[in-house]
Amino acid sequence: MPTEYYATGADVRAACRRGQWTGPTPGLALGYVQANLVVLPREWAFDFLLFCHRNPKPCPLLDVTEPGNPEAQLVAAGSDLRTDLPAYRIWRNGELEGETDNILRYWQDDFVAFLIGCSFTFENALLAAGVPVRHIEQGVNVPMYRTNIPCRPAGRFSGPLVVSMRPLLPAVAVKATQICSRFPRAHGAPVHFGDPATIGIRDLNQPDYGDAVTLRPGEVPVFWACGVTPQAALASAQLPIAITHKPGHMFVTDWKDADLEGQ
Amino acid sequence: MPTEYYATGADVRAACRRGQWTGPTPGLALGYVQANLVVLPREWAFDFLLFCHRNPKPCPLLDVTEPGNPEAQLVAAGSDLRTDLPAYRIWRNGELEGETDNILRYWQDDFVAFLIGCSFTFENALLAAGVPVRHIEQGVNVPMYRTNIPCRPAGRFSGPLVVSMRPLLPAVAVKATQICSRFPRAHGAPVHFGDPATIGIRDLNQPDYGDAVTLRPGEVPVFWACGVTPQAALASAQLPIAITHKPGHMFVTDWKDADLEGQ
Numbered sequence: 001m002p003t004e005y006y007a008t009g010a011d012v013r014a015a016c017r018r019g020q021w022t023g024p025t026p027g028l029a030l031g032y033v034q035a036n037l038v039v040l041p042r043e044w045a046f047d048f049l050l051f052c053h054r055n056p057k058p059c060p061l062l063d064v065t066e067p068g069n070p071e072a073q074l075v076a077a078g079s080d081l082r083t084d085l086p087a088y089r090i091w092r093n094g095e096l097e098g099e100t101d102n103i104l105r106y107w108q109d110d111f112v113a114f115l116i117g118c119s120f121t122f123e124n125a126l127l128a129a130g131v132p133v134r135h136i137e138q139g140v141n142v143p144m145y146r147t148n149i150p151c152r153p154a155g156r157f158s159g160p161l162v163v164s165m166r167p168l169l170p171a172v173a174v175k176a177t178q179i180c181s182r183f184p185r186a187h188g189a190p191v192h193f194g195d196p197a198t199i200g201i202r203d204l205n206q207p208d209y210g211d212a213v214t215l216r217p218g219e220v221p222v223f224w225a226c227g228v229t230p231q232a233a234l235a236s237a238q239l240p241i242a243i244t245h246k247p248g249h250m251f252v253t254d255w256k257d258a259d260l261e262g263q
Numbered sequence: 264m265p266t267e268y269y270a271t272g273a274d275v276r277a278a279c280r281r282g283q284w285t286g287p288t289p290g291l292a293l294g295y296v297q298a299n300l301v302v303l304p305r306e307w308a309f310d311f312l313l314f315c316h317r318n319p320k321p322c323p324l325l326d327v328t329e330p331g332n333p334e335a336q337l338v339a340a341g342s343d344l345r346t347d348l349p350a351y352r353i354w355r356n357g358e359l360e361g362e363t364d365n366i367l368r369y370w371q372d373d374f375v376a377f378l379i380g381c382s383f384t385f386e387n388a389l390l391a392a393g394v395p396v397r398h399i400e401q402g403v404n405v406p407m408y409r410t411n412i413p414c415r416p417a418g419r420f421s422g423p424l425v426v427s428m429r430p431l432l433p434a435v436a437v438k439a440t441q442i443c444s445r446f447p448r449a450h451g452a453p454v455h456f457g458d459p460a461t462i463g464i465r466d467l468n469q470p471d472y473g474d475a476v477t478l479r480p481g482e483v484p485v486f487w488a489c490g491v492t493p494q495a496a497l498a499s500a501q502l503p504i505a506i507t508h509k510p511g512h513m514f515v516t517d518w519k520d521a522d523l524e525g526q
Contacts (some may be wrong), residue, residue: 042309045309046305046308046309046312049309049312049313049316050312050327053312053316053324053327054327054337061316064313064316064317066417066418067418074317074415152337154329155329155330
């Protein structure tokens, strides 16, 4: 089925639920807010919620479920987080155990799900304003780097801030900052621009996640807090079990990008 | 000691800790962010944190402590939430048991403290911009009302949105909206203006909390989400024990009002 068919978040979720879509979600249901997923037992939920609250730039919370209830009531009424994403990752004791297209057999009565804002929202706004997004131009994944900036720890969760990078001319970086400031729940304004070494990045050509992209003459690297940050914190906390989305295979909500403006 | 002596948040906290200040905090350490306090056992902390996350206008979180640790590390390093407020209220099973000037003898190893933004921050900004604040002019407490707008429930916490009201001329209300929008962590923009009945308020002259104020010709009532909302939710949840500040007797942080801008 052509991806144009998936016009809304509900369309994407239904296709995932029926097993008809197991691929990545960028470009699907354009204009609908996509979200990172983290699922963990209630015993860990307070610490993780606190970690998100203390680190709102990498972990902007969109919705948190009641323990045991797989419905994201706020951002997607009627959804089922066990089936409505195209692909999931299962983590045990901080190690990746495997991937799956639904988590029905993993679900526990004490599971709490966290939906965290995603850079697709601000990238759509950048593109709409004529700001180029290099990794989209080059058809690769955004480059991401672990920095030397520690997140504020919360209980058993800690770890470095992970950032994504987009090269921009300085005047365009200013415009991008203005645009992204309107979306604090999609990582908001950049956290750094210029010298990568300042934030502990040795080599832009060797990202820790994703793919390297080209810097053109006059451009500076601009760095945004990234939704991979909570996954790094999860891994270091070595939970007995945790579930996340597979990178790029997000939960598509009923909210429109415009709903996040100023929130 | 004259209140002018208390120039900073740290000054106010030290005076409270020594037992030298047990009075209300408006006007003390002007320009420093003041905060509502809620303390409850960790067993209830996830639900309450979720309640705040789901209701950010009445419950904008500034800081949440680690279980058992009475220090507000983020907004006031070195503080002790057991002693650094002028007055506290002790609640048992949803009923007010009494007031006290420190909570050392009530403190439990599993207590978690929540600091929630307060309208003083935006009132300072309104006054600085020449917007009149009627209850300050009239030397009374701000009028507050329970509305028919339900908060989004979270676990065992639910209850109505409580609002505060300030009368303004329409053009001034627009200006006030712009100013308050800059402070989402101090209740942000108004939630309603005009007809009180629309949000379930029968009589402006009979506030549920605080004091009535005068509406002058041409003015409309303007309503903001209010920090009393979480106290109403606390009372309805009937916790075995909870502790709050005494109204008007806030925790004064090290943050300046300007630090909250845009956050």
